[in-house]
Amino acid sequence: MKKGILMMLTAALLAGCNQDDSKTSAAPAGDPAIVAPGQELLAQLKLADVSTRPVAETLRVAGNIGFDEQRLARIGATITGRVVQIDTILGQSVRKGEVLARLNSSELSEQQLAYLKARAQLELNKRNAERARALFEADVIGAAELQRRESEHQISVAETRAASDQLQLLGVSRAAIERLGRQGEVDSVTPVVATMNGVVVERKLAQGQVVQPADALFTIADLSRVWAIAQVPEQQVALVKAGQAVSIEVPALGNEKLVGKLIFVGQTIDPETRTVLVRTELDNADGRLKPAMLASMLIEAKPVERLVVPASAVVRENDEDHVFVAEGDGVFRLVKVKLGPEQGGQRVVQSGLKGGEKLVVEGAFHLNNERNRKEMEGA
8 A cells, every 4th residue: 555655656756847847848939039930931931141241321411501602702892981872682683893882982082182193293204304305415404304304204103003003902993093094083982893793692781881891791692503511420420531422302392302422521520519511512503402401411421341131021029120030940039130221122230130140031020920929829
């Protein structure tokens, strides 16, 4: 009797040990990231190795449309004076040589009088030199007197030329100076004229205002070509260089993509923003691009070898990217990865994979549904 009871206890202990072993071997299969699909689903899956390929990263940086500084002119007065007439309004198209405003200047009057006096003295000294030459030839005066008269004439020539040059510095044309010499009429009004064709984009004067030569009264811009300007973070500066192709997206134009290339990459870093200035030139013959418009610059960097996965291999789980890695014998593990944006059906691996893994590249969505189903059944 005792022997039978002992045998029953031994059998019970062995059965308990077998149950514990069974639970231990089943634990890995209970991992929610593991899935072993049936033969029918397994036959629909397509696998591929994780590999590298040249990837040209596209940098997106904020920017704006700006004036082409080589097609911009800031125009001021050439003399101190009071504004007596304004002939141009903001936004008006002007031609080179067109009068923008007129100033009344006492300084101009004084300089014109100085020129007339120098010219009159020149005429007088010219006649005196001619008379002295005739008297010298008639042996009436000596050589010293002739030399004095001719010296006075040469001095008058230099003074007249200097007075004429001064008028030109004040904005008086050669034709106007010649007319002043012939007619002798002093005009204290001087024009402010456009120095290039373009549009008046800035006007800083008012009727009756006294202006100085250092004042910028008008800014004229040729808007047939404009710049797109952006700031590249210093961490990405090594990826850009002059000559690279860029695309410009302007929200005001419905994010239409405009194609250009970088014409300038700054050599210094802004200490406040930690960025480098870059710019490209755009054709604007139709006038659609307006300076100060917001824009985004997409810069295609030099291709580098990067680990990539097909976009079809990626599944979203808990608002994160995942892929299925084959572990052999028809078993797959769901692995969380960090990926870059899709480019040409591929996504750059930023973390989560080392390369060489075999991934599910077709059927990953259905495999994830199977994993979720089994996880719910297990729960």
